[in-house]
Each structure stands twice: as C-alpha cells, then as structure tokens.
Amino acid sequence: MGRRVALKLSGGSFADPEVGYGIDPRTVQRLASEIATVHAEGHEIAIVVGGGNIFRGLSSAAEGMDRANADYMGMLATVINALALRDALESVGVPTRVQTAITITSVAEPYIRLRAIRHLEKGRVVVFAAGTGNPYFTTDTTVALRAAEIGAEAVLKATRVDGVFDADPEIDPKAVLLTDLTYMEVLEKGLRAMDNTAISMCMDNDLPIRVFNITVPGNVARAVRGEPVGTLVH
16 A cells, blocks of 8 residues: 655646736646546645636735635635646546535535545545635635645645745845755745644644645656655744
8 A cells, every 4th residue: 555645736737837817727737647647556646736827815915805705716716727737637537536524515525534534545536626615715824724634644745946045046046955844944944845833734734745846747657656756844
C-alpha cells in the first residue's frame, strides 16, 4: 500500500505558464498524467485546488470589494478548476470524485469526511473544492485541515519555484533554497512556505510539508512518493 497524501494545487497550476490565468488543457492534462502514474503505484491522493487563475478573492477585496463576498467568488472558482481536473484524470483512467465545501449537488458531492476516506480506500482520487466553505481562510489552510481530517501522511504544496527560499526568488536572484526547515523556523522567520494558520495546523498534527516546483516534469510523482524534492518542513 502506498502513502496517503494531500496535494495542494494553486490556481496557477491550471494556467498556461506564459499567460498566468485561465485553464490550459495541456497543462491540466500533464498534471493528470503525473498523478495517474503515482495513483497506479497504489498511492492514495487527495487534492485541494485553488482558484487564483480565475479569481483572486484577497486581491479583489484589496481593491474595494467586500472581503467575504470576494472569498465566496474565489471558492466558486476552485470548483471550476476541480471539475477540469476531474475530467482530465478520468480521461487517463483515474476514478475521481469532487467534493465541495459549498453545496452544489448538481456537479459535485458535498464534503463528507468519512465518504472522502472511503473513496481513497477504494482507489479513487478525491478533489476538494470551495476551500473550507468559510471566507477568510486560504486554500493553504484547507489542505492542512483536510490532510488532518483524512489521516494523510504528508501535505504537498506545489509552487512555481523550487521550494522555500530565504527571499523571494522571483525578485532576488541571490535567494537561497532552504531544503530542510522546522515549523518554528518558518513561523519565526516569516518564510513563504504556507500561511501561518496552515503551518500551525500542520505542526499541531505532526504533518510534514513538502514544498516543490510543479513546473518541473516528474516532480508531482517524486513528491507523492516521498522523494527528497524541494523543501521539507517538519
């Protein structure tokens, strides 16, 4: 039996890298193929999706929109990504279920913890959409929460860079990759691994976090297998 993991895919994971928004079918199909590879090895994979490629709640709130309303719009964007990912996974033979924290019974199941666990035990991938169902909570916090709820062995966070750096590598060319960190180091130094609520939740539940670059082919499979890729926070 393989590992049970909770994988966080940001909205940017669904977009054409050159454009940065929308859903690029080729990009999603590549993700699905990598997930299918490790699924076939017996790993149990739950996925939390973001929605920033369609709508960013926090940035819209900063521009004057009501924060709670903007966050709900962002949650609905994650449902669109979840359906796209399910379609891509099913097309490569991976049985997949979408569960949403906001009830939309026409297109997905409501989030039910024991049903999600049963799907994983039966060899299905489960995609969690609509965050926690509450405004003011990020999808980072969602993946930490869902990982704890389903008894995952690790949280895997896919990013556009190679892991956690001591500075923003997209701004500072001298930024250094940090490959091994403790939860407290991340919190005390304000490192951009995940938001503080998510880090604290993982620390409280002894959930290791692997932060890795999703744009490198094969990295999703490496992370799911537990191979040393990117940064480990533990």
